[in-house]
Amino acid sequence: MSCCAPGTEGALDGAAALGATPSAEELLLASRDLGEGLRQTDLSVPAMHCGACISTIENALTELAGIESARVNLTAKRVTVRWRAGQGFDPQTIVTAITSTGYAAHLFTAQLAGDDELRNQLIRAVAVSGFAAMNIMLLSVSVWSGAEASTRDMFHWISAFIAGPVLLYAGRFFFRSAWGALKHGRTNMDVPISLAVTLSYFVSLWETIHHAEHAWFDATVTLLFFLLIGRTLDHVMRDRARSAITGLARLSPRGAMVVSANGAREYRPVEEIAVGDQLSVAAGERIAVDARVVTGTSDVDRSLVSGESAPVTARPGTQLEAGVMNLTGALVVEATAVARESFLAEVIGLMEAAEGGRARYRRLADRAAAYYSPVVHLLALISFFCWGFYDGDWKHAMLVAVAVLIITCPCALGLAVPVVQVVAAGRLFSNGVMVKDGSAMERLAEIDTALFDKTGTLTMGTPRLVGRTSAVEGAGDRRPTAQPFAIAAAIGGHSRHPLSGALAAAYTGPLPQFQTVTEIPGCGLEAVAPEGTYRLGNRAFACGVDDDGNDGAATSEVVLSLDRRPLETYSFEDRLRPAARNAIDSLLHQGVEVGILSGDRPAPVERVASMLGVERWRAALAPRDKTEAVTTCAESGRKVLMVGDGINDAPALSAAHVSMAPATAADIGRQAADLVFLHNGLDSVSFALETARKASSLIRQNFALAIGYNVIAVPIAIFGHATPLIAAIAMSTSSIIVVGNSLRLRGKAPAAADNAVKQAPSVGMARPA
């Protein structure tokens, strides 16, 4: 990273390492045609965060021939590049130019245009109602300070002319939602809101026509203004989280290289791949559809698909699921299912079948409205009849009833929930946790059980070198020219295999050069040097002996040999996420039961469970089993938080009451999750829970405040003493108190645990095949 303090990018670098640079065909497929040969590509560059980043990237791009313009959007962490197609311009140079400045770039699809439109509509409505509220308040204050007779009438008429169109323009959001609820025989907060604003407008209009003293136009538009602010905040919060999540690295490929019978190669989008097509998959690419290997041997990483932590060897005949990452060798595979019927589609089917807590969940505000609105409407009706029968003046009775409705209109209630949630989401956001919507936070506050996936969630999913032992067994006449560790690191640097990568990353210092390094998929690497042939890989390959004596080992090992004589042995372990132990302890402390659901083999799962002090764990689970485990738990009356990252976790994520995923998760897992955390540290989970619980208690306090205000204000209205002035003062103070109370959540947040990596304990990784 080239500048500033490290922030959220830590985890994203991990994600970048997983996905290779998008190919030129993929870039072309994702770009948009602007006409006249101009194309536009949107790239997500999650790591940029200051002014230097902007100019570095923009300058690097505009210097390239063929690029019309490049503009960075720092808020969305995106770069929009316009370039000329043809003239031999390779779109991949865009990505390489960005990568060469030290930033990882990912493709980004601009699919959120519709949502942006709603946001802009809301902001426009806020602006319009704010303008109206200001002007009408100006006129109302003049009336309250003593304008009389024709002057007062004129002020009322002007107010009416301003308020009318605003009611239609800014109120439509509430009318639409209230109508939708009523049509289905339900009621929500928008029903009393719509009723109050329309009634207050028409009663005021009627009063104005009859030269009366009081009109409520200011109440109408101020209510709309306040409520729209709440609505807009709610929407913007979701918008921000969503665009940040879609901006992350995309893990599933958009297409694949199809090899036709005559050997021609063509890059086709995923949807156009038919069963029986031969696909060429280079090392470092993900497989787009379910397929069977035809030629080639390679190691494949299935951790996102099945939760297995160790790479598996793929040979001709091996069946591979969509989403599997090809690590070491080139493969030619035959598609066995179209994208719609691939493993991924099966998982999506399971997800749809798993009706999670979110479908049944009713938001707090709606539940409050279910009690609130009948009471309010009943109160207004009762005061109408009481006054009517008491003094026989039905017009006065009507005015009192409207005053009751306006005073009780849930202005503070409408702000009570969104303001707290926006403040809480902001607090989480600055600590690297993104919340998709407000209801997720409410649901999170309710949980009493947390279930974790193992690979990639409790552990980092990447191995780390933990030990090396020299095997000095009377070495022959030929000796290595350099330190064995340096040789191993140099050879390891040539492979994408995670163990090789870990070896290369662990060594710092000058590396010896080798003329030829060949990779033998499923076995290891071979390098020829003047002093002999070095081999780096499993023991059988490196030493040429069959040894299957330590199958139960929880750690994996790699051997470096010179002419089949072992030089050094390296052992690796998958390391726990930083602060995993703290997070689990803190969850237990908050009264949450913790369990592990893993697709990996029992041995490594047990090891992780015992290290974290988790008693309940299950291993070797298929996606369906995980979902069932979650639903059984839910059926016994528990509210489950599911934390997982793989494709195989996605159905369980959507079946759970609420779910979380790390930023490194598969696309589908991230989409299924309600919350996504960017930092490596697992303490994001406990932090999110703590914040959600605090937010939930603040929301309850706000409800209490709003209802307390009503208890005082409603009698005033019922006894007919409420004037527009009293209503305006009461409404504003209650809203300000509620907002002020919500802001108390902005406390100091704990530091993220990214720095704790070094102290994190390690756990066993399965032995490579």
Next chain:
Amino acid sequence: MSTLVYLIPIALSLGGLSLAAFLWSIKSGQYEDLDGAAWRVLDDGDGATRHGEQPDDRRA
């Protein structure tokens, strides 16, 4: 009293003017990149960046 005849239209049109200005600023994308704008103001333009241009991704 007679002052009201022109004072009120003035007040309303001033308010309307600011409303129009705000709506225009939303429409022209002034709020698209608040963080970036804060940094760009410090950039003295030595680089080759073409500042006037705005590839606009909203009109998708």
